[in-house]
Amino acid sequence: MHLFSTGRGIEDDNQSTMPFNCFNCKGQPNISNERFVRSEQNFNNSISNDDENQSDRYVLFGNSFHKGNSLVYDIPILFKMAKKHLLSLSSVVRDQYKTFRFHDQSNCKPINFSDIRHQISEFLIFLRDSLQRMKACESYNWLMESHEKKIELELNNLYSTLGQFHHLSETIIQHALSSSDSKNNIYYHLYHCHLDIRWFQLSLLSELPKSKDTFKHSLHNALNDLVQLARNRFKKLQLKDLHFKDALLCDCTYDFLVLLQYLINKQQLLYNSDNFWQYFNTALTNVNYVDCDELIFRLWLLNSLQQSEKSTSIDLKDSGLVFILKEFLNNEPNEVQLKLSVCLLENIVISSLNTEPVIVLWEYFHKRLNSTFYSSDMKIQNIACISKNGSELLIQMNNLFSAQQTDLLSNYNSFQLFQRLLGLHLQNIKYNSKDWNQIKGRIFSKFSPSKLMSFNDIGFYNFTTLFLALSIMSDDTSQIALKYQHLVKLISESKLDPNTRSTYWKGTVAFLILHSQRNTSMTAYGTSLSDTLNTTSQEHITVYLDGLKEVFVFSESLTYGQHTLFGSWFGNYLSTIKPSENNEVLQTVILILEKLKKVGNDQSMPFPRENEIFILYDSLYTYLLPFLKKSCLTVDCGTIVADIAATFTIISSKPAFSDTKVMLFNFFVVNQGINIKLLNRYLSTIIKENVIANVHGYNSLALIKAWLHSSMLITNWTFNETMTITQFVSNISEIKELFKNSGNDLETSVDPFITFLDLLSIKYHHNQDVKFRQKMSEKVSDYFYSIKIWVNILIKQHKQNDEIYRLYMVIGYVFEKISPLIYVKGKPNTILQELLDSMLLGVNLRSPNTKMHPSVITALLSSLHRYFIGLFRLNPKTDLYIARCLRELISLYFPKILVGIKSSDELPLLKFFEEKPDNEIPERALLLELLVSTFLSKRHRTPDSSIAQVLEYINSIIKISHNNKLVILSIIQHTLTRICSVSMFCEETNICKRITNEIINTFINLSVSQSNEEIKNEVMSSLNTLCEEHLAFSSKLIFEFFDYMITISPDFVTCFLPKLVSHIEKVEWKRGIGSDFTLRKGLGRIQIKLGKI
Template sequence: MSGDSLTPPLSPEGNGFHFEELLEPSPPKVPKADEENGDVCFCCLGELSGKESTYHSDSYWRAGFLHRLFSSPSRCLLPATEPLSLFSHTWPCSIIQNSNIDKLFLILRQQIGELQSLAQRSRVSFVLEDTVDGQDIREQCCRFLQYVMISLQSGSVGEDNLDKVICSLHSLLLYMGRLSELPHHVIQSTSVGNKSSVSHQCLHLHLDVYWRLLSIFHQLQIKYPGYRYSRRLCVMPDNDIDSSLYDQMLHLVLWDLVGLAHLRYVNKVVNPQKTSMFSCSCVKELWLLIVKLTEWRSSNHIGESFWISLHHVIKSVIEVENQAVLTEAEDSALMLNPPDGFKTDDAVGLCLWIMYCVSPLFAQKVPGSITTEASAVSNYHDLQSLLKKLLSTSGLTEGIMRRHLKTCLLLTSNWEPNTSILITLWDFFYKRLNQNESYQSSTGTLEGLACVEQSVVSMYDRCKQWTEGHVGSLDKETSFQLFLRLLSQHVGKLYSSGSTQEWKQVKGRIYSKFHARRVQELMESGLYNLSTLFITLGMTADLEDVASKLCDFYDMLDVQSITFAKRSVVWRGAFTLMLVYVERNMDVGFLADRMMAAFDNAVSDFGAAGIDSKHLLWKLILIYIEGLQEVIETSSTLQLSEYKLICPAVHKLLTVCSEHELRSTLSMLHSVVQKFRQVRLEAGREVLSTVRCSLQHAEFGGALWRNVYSFIVDHAQTLTPPAVIADIAASFCLLSLTCPSDDRSLTFLTVFQTFASSDKVNVSISCRFLSHLLSCGEVMDKLQSDLDNYERFIISVWFRCCLYVPAGSQMLVEITRPVLQLKAVRDILQQADMSSVEDIDQAPLLFLKALEKAHIKILDWQERMAFQKQVIPYFCDVQKHIAPILRTMTPQEVVNNVYKMTGYLVKHCAKLIYVRQDVIVPSLISSLVVPHNVLNPDKPLNPVFLKVIRDHLQLFIEGLSKLPYDRDPFVQRRLRDIVNVYLPKFSMRSSSVSMTASSVTTVHPVVPRDT
């Protein structure tokens, strides 16, 4: 090239040009507002995070540049008829038509060259930042290019002068060079360093020129649609020589922006979803402007859409077709794509990241625009190509799959659904259902391990997270689980929109992959992946169809030959499906029938199994019990055939469990009983209770009474029943108020009396049972209506608890509080001048003292007899209650409490409850104080007995001393035994004991001891 070369000299003086020749003598005043609008350039807010960022008020976006670009050219920001203020001088308005327009471009390039040269030297030398005003150069460049664009927009440039202007613009582009060709420290100036540095200004100058040239070429195509420039800016895809200047410039800019993103991707990206592609707000703004301008052009049939324009770049990056073909005459004028030095080792990751970061830009509305813009524009064509490229990569690791699938998931969350990517991914994962090790991260961290859920709830919750779009656990999920998220996301949109044909296509592709042989080949992990796949589909689309199909696949397994681990997965899958059914308020009968049959077989095997098999079977049974509990807890009405799960095998299981297993099972069953009672209460408050509700609840209650309650009664009579027995018994007693058993003998009263006072029921169960129920007003009202002398009964069972439970126990406190509210107890306390009991722990002792005081205050003989008749039943069964403890003398703390409470009873109430016809006091003295082995010197005394006698003997002696021993031979003998046996043995010198002993020996001669 000769005289028309596109590469100009650095200085305008080289051509003997003096720009003073073009100056006008008196520069006119340019309006400030117009001047500022003409000087708009990129205003950097710094490096961006992964979140959205605002833009500077003077940016192209905020200043409404696009809106004016899309509008009619009737109002120009800088009228082409006015002189141009540039480079501190005023130029004639006809400069755009003057033959010396190229001289003005030379001055501009000289300014740009000075800035670029200084930026290159700034890395290796100490450069004073004020040697050149980079911001001013950028503003002057933008102002001049704005003038050129307005001149084109207004038609001020004649067609004969158009080639010269475009050639000068081309020359400017070549002189500046590619953004990708800038030194590394200049490119990095967006994220580090001073924003006023020459490196920063140099980089942003490229962004300004890129955008201004795109705007000018856009206006050129609008104003001069038939214009064809004789040269090309760059080599286009497929060597398209007919592409417009805008398309060529856009291709150049996109490649440079992709190169800029690549540098950031290589150096900074660890988590693509949390790292912005935009090194600063200006880079993001340029992408946004390009997206909006290109989409506007596409909607007005001027050019390709943005995604298609970007597709040419993505295709080249994927296929690594980096060799451009140059024509022989244009080698020096053409720019090559990709830029020199562009090479990536992760083309898929880079392109996915670019699409992920750019896609949200479509949702932003152009300032000043009144049109409603789409929230998202999809690009499944490129995404599909990227996925195929990814899945065909040799040595594909789980870590890479996770990283890219997370990007795909978030990228398509606002796009319309697409089945092609689902089918592509399914064909990949189907072959790897069994490859659990392939779903492990190479980092060796716990987050990288594939998770096979060990409970029904966790399996349900995990599938629920996928279908509801919760992203909190994304970083811990396997690639297969991320695929399930994608599947749910897209299928859910298809199904909800009524696209049944596409849903049938997806499920048909999935269903067709499984047959009997394939299902039997699945290992535990494969079976788990199959289950979660179908449960996720069921939650998303047609639940009944999917559940039925999954059960068909489960039926293909031979229960007798598959491992316990695989059986566990099947059981968890079935119960998880039940939870989904219950959530949808759908009947679970067909699933419950399958599970109760499998459970019955497992329990039968459990009863006859050896230690090793028993351990594995118990894990299986525990899944059923936990699943049963969760299904019932989740149900709000219990009208969905849940009762079928409480089958006879539940009772069978209770009879063959070990103690630890029994506690776990009973705890879960207790929650079931409580849930049913709660539902019954709520149903009772409903005015319109349906027939179905009544029938379902009758079946549920019958199953509980038959299969659970009968065991509770039997086990309550053992020596060491767990405390939960009492809890369940209390719940059954309350349940009998609203849903009694079919067995008419099991009324509320019989249940209450069985556990409250039966000698067959362990007393610890009775005490805990009463602590639950006596504080319930409904129970007390029912006892009052159904039981004669109910207060006498309650006081009797309360004192039984006082014998066994030491003072201070919370359980005894819960029993004592309602007892103190009984009318009979309040009357006794009032007669004894004890209006209130401040210390609840002392209530039993205070009650005995109150009985004594009240008895002493009664002077009338008949009233005394009536009072005795009232009180004696409170304590008539004491001997029967304490007999089991006296036989074993264990546990020691209970033995001690028995002696203490009985001693206080004798001390304060012996005279009240002792009558010649009764045997309360005599039997207590015989069994507690002077048992047979004490009188037999050949038998050693129990050390526990000796200790409690020593601690509590004085209580018995003080009580006996108040009796009329002069008229009763029994009392004489007992006191004589105490004096002859215990006083010498313990060397007791208590004044009361001595006084009593002396009284006995003085008044009554010692008679021979009974044999």
């Protein structure tokens, strides 16, 4: 703080609370400087005419003097005492300099530097007060005339004791300003003593009528000293440091200049002399050579004089700032110098509200907009300054205006700093329409069509950011944005090169976001954009649309003309994009619709059609409807399309938008070709909003069918959404009636679709009424009428493994549970027939080259028995179509399933081979018969691989069930004859030979080793059948077969031998001969072999 006072009393050296009457910025705290500055400015008005209560004595330099006598007789003595005190200060500095150490206080009496300055100031204040009193009283004119020259001479001698101010050594200056302990710092006090003596010298000279020339000369010297001190300081600093360093050495120096300004202005009023700036500019321009560095110095010094936080400030109005700036710009400064000059001007312009420097800078920069304004001191990350999008561009500009002073020089170029200066100035003068209009006129007038066409990428970017800066920092956002559009339209956006067009659209988006942030109507701006949007390219429309999300994020209301931001171009653009989840345009649409929904929730009456909010909603629906219908039928459509459609549906159900008829429910729910994920998302969304009953086109049957579609193909991805739909469907009256008294609950079911099928099956089989069954079949046909479409869509997509697996698994349940409900014998195109044709028996699936989806094989491995159960229940023995389907199914898929089985997998159709008699598992006999008739009925010398697979399968079942007599009996009864036949006709080297022999061996051993008569009899029966079929025409193979049987079990062949003889006799009888040589010879060979054992 600067601490002053106009008088003092006698003060003890140890006291620290005395008032201070000289310059003091680091000495005593808690004493206000403002009081002293004001008192010094008014020292000529502070003399009291009432001296009655004042003492005749005055204490100076520790001695008491008579006030009147001292003026007449003691002036020389007092000046000598003052000079002695000054010399004591100088001697201390000299001694310290010589010895390179601080003053040795152990050998000398301590010197109180503050007290020395205080006593000198007391004397000079006393002298000045006395002169003022003499001037005020005519009777003392003689005394003034007799002492005036003497006092002038003594003052000059006193100042010469200190020497020239700017000749102070750098050591003194540095120590004076850097010391934190200034209470008794000789350097600090010596520097400030110069200020004390100079100020009191000038103020005293101003009181001497005949010393005007001396006063002017001393004033010039004082200002020259201060300027020279600042120039010396400038030379020692780097340019980058000037922004944060003051040209004035301390605050006291500034206060000294404030007092000088006051003193000069007072002299100007009294004597019509030069003003402060005439004196100061004379000192400032007193150099031989002027270059950019010198002009920067002048700007730096003027910036230091403009201290807006000071209560007493120096007015720069007549300082010649504009002249200095013009001269500086005419010298073509480099980028570093230019940046610094703009930073220095920022404080001056903002503090003084002076528009002229801003205009001068604009006249310089508008000719150089194509420049990159690059300098080597910029940080590498700030060189590529062009923003990626409009939002970042706006953020970049806002960051420019809020940047810290310490970041300006390193982070921004000179044009950006000019924009900052321009913006901050506009913010300060926003109520000054004259200056604002002047700036606008100067800027707008510089952009002709030819000027715009001459811009390169950087130039157009600078042009855009300039207008954005104007919009941000003024209240005329819409007007400036429209002017920007108008200027670009003069040359047509399409004529710009690609990079420039991209910048234009980024700027356009930034203007829109700014409108939104400020809740400013964008109707005029959006309307002016419509023509440009209709003709621009898709690439640039994408930039525009990506920025709209930010526009609507900041929109507190939708009544600011947002409907003008969309037009017919939007529909054309939508036809070119993919409906993916991460599409920014669709995300923006969702955001807008959510805002519209919120508005609809708060509005109880319908909007009129001319309402801006209704127009926005209606236009979005018009442009998006074709896109939604097209997208939801594509394979890779994202669920965001369903989100948009659901939100439209929800909004249309609100009273505020009840005048619209959104038919999306029919399209998403009734349309059976819809993607299942989209259906789930759409239905679950509108159900959660509790508006489905108010949706246009709603009907319960369509919803039930949609639920069946959804739950049939439920996966981990759609489970939660499907359960939401299930909870709603379970409360529909006909579904509630169906589940009444059933003990089942859809809402708690793990798999609602399977639960639904179970219930249908139970209802069907427990009720034998023909009419009830017929009615139920019709209802089921209604429910599953479109199942073929659902299946075909999923099969064609062939994408997700889990969906394919789920489809084949769940259709197996449909066959198993409700096959009588979805098939009528003799009726064409039943649901069962359509499913078989689509999934299993289509023409394309019969081709041997058809590659089957691996998930189909996996699903059939676990679910094929369900398909067979369902088909077996339709009486294949009486229905030729079902029988044919079974044969085709087993021939097409059974070998493929067997090929894909791993050792760890469970065998397919194992459900049929449980330990139960055939009458309890009728499907087992039907399956074995089907296998035999399909694979083992023909004679082959070299059976193919499918026969070997089936034989291996049967062999595996036998091994698994060797302790299960019922299963073994069933297999023997239905397959052994054909297995023996294959063994007879098969070549020895074929794998089928080995497998069949292993099976026969197993059966024979089971019948003999366990003494199981049932198995033995069943084997005998199978061999009987074998002999009946083949003995007459393939006797050689029969006898060779029995030769092999002898090697397995001679006893078993011995037991069968009578039956074999009987069969030979029947053949002989049928041939009409007494004895057949070949047959008898074969029999004899067998008998001989048995006899040898």
